[in-house]
Amino acid sequence: MPVAEIHLIEGYSDTEKTRLGRAVTDAIRFVVPAAPEAITVMLHERKPGQYMRGGTHRSPAPALPDPALIVRQYLDAMEARDLDAARAFLADGFTMTFPGAAPMTTLDALIAWSKPRYAFVRKSYDGTEAFQGAEGAVVYTRGTLSGEWPDGTAFEGIRFIDRFEVTGGKITRQDVWNDIAEVKEHP
Template sequence: MPIVEAHILQGYSPTEKSRLSSALTDAIRFVVPAPDEAITVMLHEYPSEAYARGGQHRQPAPALPDPAQIVRDYLAAMEARDLDTAQGMLGDGFQMVFPATQPMTDLSELIAWSKGRYRFVKKTYDGFDAMHSGGVAVVYARGTLYGEWMDGTPFEGIRFIDRFEISGGKIVRQDVWNDMAEVRAK
């Protein structure tokens, strides 16, 4: 039964501490074959005046935003066609790659590219998976697409996976995979 103890400065909200406990539990599960209920995480909090580094008292760093929530908010803005909000969630050097496309760096490129493909498309989500890899947060959004082809014929149940990279609270990359071309070819 693994027991993990972490020492943190006071100042994090209950939600942030819960996120930290879940992330530590997940990290243990990557290596140790224990069920979640067998993993104990204890957070020990200390007031900032009880901690010094380099002779200086320090304040806790602000918690990073939940990367899965960033992706949810971005996708909701895109579906609502609130492009200004969605664009504001993108970081410097942002790239998105869809099947059979070159990387796009601006949402207007995506809108122009998709105009001749369908009248509209929306997503039903089966889940969001978040992890940390190579210095960025990685979020996978998965589910199915539904909408209407250009001739007005409805479609649904088309599988998709979107992979996002988040750095500094901003989306810096989006890769999209889906079965739209295969379904359309039928």
């Protein structure tokens, strides 16, 4: 029965503290073969006046936004073709790579590349996983695609996996894997 105690400066919301507790639980489970209900996480908060580092009272840093939520909001904006909203989630230097394409750096390039491939695509999600990587968060989404080919024929059930890197609350990279080419070639 692992027990983790964390000391924080007051200032984080209950939602942020819940995210932290779940992340610590998941980190423990990555190493220790314990069921979630066997892991205890205790958060101890201190008033800023009760905390010093380097002889100076400190305030808590703002919590990072949930990277899985950032990715889903971006993908929802893309599906709705709200490109301005989608662009707001992207960092300077953003790159994306899709099957059979060179890396792209703008949503306009993606739209131009995809136009002869399909009229539109919708995603159904089977899961989203997020974890801390070396430079920022890594988020995977997976599920199936449905939509319409350029000739108006419907398609569905095409597998996909998207991998995102999120740093400082912005998406820096997107890598996409899917079976569109295989399904289109052999319907």
